[in-house]
Amino acid sequence: MKRRVLIVGGVAGGATCAARLRRLDEQAEIVVFERGPYVSFANCGLPYYVGNVIQDEAKLLLASPQLFRERFNIDVRINADVVAIDRAKHTIRVKDVATGCESTEAYDELVLSPGALPIRPNWPGVDLPGIFTLRTVPDSRAIRAWLDDRKPSTAVVVGGGFIGLEMAENLAHRGLAVTIVELAKQVMPPLDPEMAEYARQRLEAKGVTLALGDAVTSFEQTESGLRVHTQSGASFDAGIVVLAIGVRPETRLAVDAGLKLGARGCIAVSNQMQTSDEHIWAMGDAVELSNFVTGELGMVALAGPANRQGRIVADVLCGRDSKYRGAQGTAVCGFFGFTVALTGATEKSLLRAGVKDVAAVYLHPGHHVGYYPGAQPIHLKLLFRRSDGRVLGAQAAGEQGVERRIDVIATTIQMNGTVFDLEDAELCYAPQYGSAKDPVNFAGMIAANVVRGDAELAAWSEVETSDAFLLDVREPQEFAAGAIPGAINISLGQLRARMNELPVAREIWVNCGVGQRAYYACRILAQNGLNARNLSGGYSTYRVLYPER
Numbered sequence: 001m002k003r004r005v006l007i008v009g010g011v012a013g014g015a016t017c018a019a020r021l022r023r024l025d026e027q028a029e030i031v032v033f034e035r036g037p038y039v040s041f042a043n044c045g046l047p048y049y050v051g052n053v054i055q056d057e058a059k060l061l062l063a064s065p066q067l068f069r070e071r072f073n074i075d076v077r078i079n080a081d082v083v084a085i086d087r088a089k090h091t092i093r094v095k096d097v098a099t100g101c102e103s104t105e106a107y108d109e110l111v112l113s114p115g116a117l118p119i120r121p122n123w124p125g126v127d128l129p130g131i132f133t134l135r136t137v138p139d140s141r142a143i144r145a146w147l148d149d150r151k152p153s154t155a156v157v158v159g160g161g162f163i164g165l166e167m168a169e170n171l172a173h174r175g176l177a178v179t180i181v182e183l184a185k186q187v188m189p190p191l192d193p194e195m196a197e198y199a200r201q202r203l204e205a206k207g208v209t210l211a212l213g214d215a216v217t218s219f220e221q222t223e224s225g226l227r228v229h230t231q232s233g234a235s236f237d238a239g240i241v242v243l244a245i246g247v248r249p250e251t252r253l254a255v256d257a258g259l260k261l262g263a264r265g266c267i268a269v270s271n272q273m274q275t276s277d278e279h280i281w282a283m284g285d286a287v288e289l290s291n292f293v294t295g296e297l298g299m300v301a302l303a304g305p306a307n308r309q310g311r312i313v314a315d316v317l318c319g320r321d322s323k324y325r326g327a328q329g330t331a332v333c334g335f336f337g338f339t340v341a342l343t344g345a346t347e348k349s350l351l352r353a354g355v356k357d358v359a360a361v362y363l364h365p366g367h368h369v370g371y372y373p374g375a376q377p378i379h380l381k382l383l384f385r386r387s388d389g390r391v392l393g394a395q396a397a398g399e400q401g402v403e404r405r406i407d408v409i410a411t412t413i414q415m416n417g418t419v420f421d422l423e424d425a426e427l428c429y430a431p432q433y434g435s436a437k438d439p440v441n442f443a444g445m446i447a448a449n450v451v452r453g454d455a456e457l458a459a460w461s462e463v464e465t466s467d468a469f470l471l472d473v474r475e476p477q478e479f480a481a482g483a484i485p486g487a488i489n490i491s492l493g494q495l496r497a498r499m500n501e502l503p504v505a506r507e508i509w510v511n512c513g514v515g516q517r518a519y520y521a522c523r524i525l526a527q528n529g530l531n532a533r534n535l536s537g538g539y540s541t542y543r544v545l546y547p548e549r
């Protein structure tokens with residue numbers, strides 16, 4: 001007998017699942033219900049449509065119901081809101097958004113990919129005209145229309161995460177002066193604070209005003225537009241406001257149907273994306289996922305995992321043994337010619353999860369060899385298990401080549417790889433693309449030196465309180481331009497000759513510009529019986545760790 005598979009939600013997870021299912025099962029009857037007017041649209045492209053970088057709205061629409069019908073024999077119903085599930089009868093109730101008419105549809109298997117909803121807190125004035133969230137094509141159309149009609153000169157973006165920064169860039173691209181208000185003391189809250197510092201610097205250099213560690217309290221209508229009030233007592237004029245303060249899982253259907261929920265109210269699923277009902281499957285932003293590195297349970301609102309899970313559900317429905325391995329949170333964000341990316345655990349998430357035995361190295365290599373014009377630094381932080389070198393996470397920031405390095409490390413994490421694997425990785429190289437020792441190899445080598453005991457690390461967190469002897473091995477002119485308070489300067493070239501100036505009984509914490517000369521110095525000192533440790537990443541790292549100094 002032909003089985004009937006109903007899918008709720010027709011974008012990232014839902015559309016992927018439907019298409020894969022058809023490829024594996026030519027007989028199944030597959031029906032996709034999508035509440036909105038479009039299926040399979042590019043939600044990730046919406047900020048760029050607002051910014052007019054993508055000019056043609058049609059480019060956002062990756063597939064139509066007609067294409068699904070003709071190519072895949074899949075019945076896609078748009079403007080079809082699934083309002084209830086009757087688990088006992090194996091039916092759903094569907095409301096036609098245009099007419100309000102309801103109908104009942106029977107299923108053998110039900111797949112939920114309902115996504116998430118932008119958070120819109122109940123702040124006074126939040127419903128005033130000119131305050132937007134961004135999730136759908138109509139949302140982006142409304143923002144564009146406001147910009148075209150009102151021609152505002154100022155914008156406030158509430159939230160400095162991925163979508164907030166992309167919106168800031170795109171609004172600035174349209175000529176608006178942008179302020180970002182962010183509750184955390186840093187932009188890009190998923191990053192460790194010192195890595196987010198690079199993003200802060202770029203945003204401010206491009207004229208974005210940042211109100212960090214501050215919270216919006218209310219909105220007020222003024223003669224010229226809106227005024228945004230914050231907890232600190234500040235206020236900002238805005239011709240338009242975009243709320244980008246995160247999403248919450250769209251779980252109304254699951255809750256009403258009594259499905260088991262997990263962390264942050266997400267739908268609890270097995271590693272084969274099965275819910276607490278054996279005939280109901282769920283995926284994407286709405287489900288609870290375990291972190292691949294820390295095992296922490298939470299929500300991961302990213303397109304890659306949703307797509308992957310869509311394939312897994314289709315596989316499993318066709319008797320295959322596919323399993324979701326856990327989310328790494330591999331993500332990238334670009335703004336004003338700058339890129340930040342991360343994968344796996346951050347130092348703060350490891351701390352939160354109580355993971356011990358962690359070490360971090362920082363490095364700042366060029367994205368390609370220095371002798372080829374245009375080399376740009378990549379600021380890279382690699383986290384690994386000190387005892388055996390297992391790679392736990394990485395974050396990077398820079399203008400070029402950032403995402404490529406994070407992707408390599410993401411794959412290594414996925415394979416349970418170690419810093420020795422990064423050290424040995426054979427990667428693309430020609431002068432305009434990289435270096436024979438790629439930044440990823442460098443990160444692996446530096447970390448491997450730590451694991452092997454060839455290089456000891458000093459704790460950046462204690463640099464200003466420790467009684468260690470601080471040795472700066474840069475050239476005098478570099479030292480004169482700025483140094484860690486209390487550090488003594490003996491350049492690497494003079495070190496062997498001036499060894500007698502160093503204390504024998506104290507730890508010596510060594511820094512240079514980015515960490516390389518300090519490593520050489522540590523090797524010299526260690527082989528002369530001195531207790532030397534490297535301040536990883538050197539003065540470049542100090543500057544982002546202690547930006548206010």
Ligand code: FAD
Binds near residue numbers: 045
């Ligand atoms: P969605 O793709 O959101 O699809 C859910 C669909 O279900 C919605 O269309 C909704 O209308 C429909 N639906 C919900 N309930 C019902 C119901 N009861 N009946 C019928 N239909 C229903 N991720 C990245 O990895 N990289 C990026 O660069 C990136 N940029 C983004 C930019 C923006 C502006 C946004 C909004 C998201 C971005 N994301 C990005 C996140 C990514 O789009 C989501 O993680 C992904 O789309 C989640 O897939 P999903 O299938 O769970 O939900």
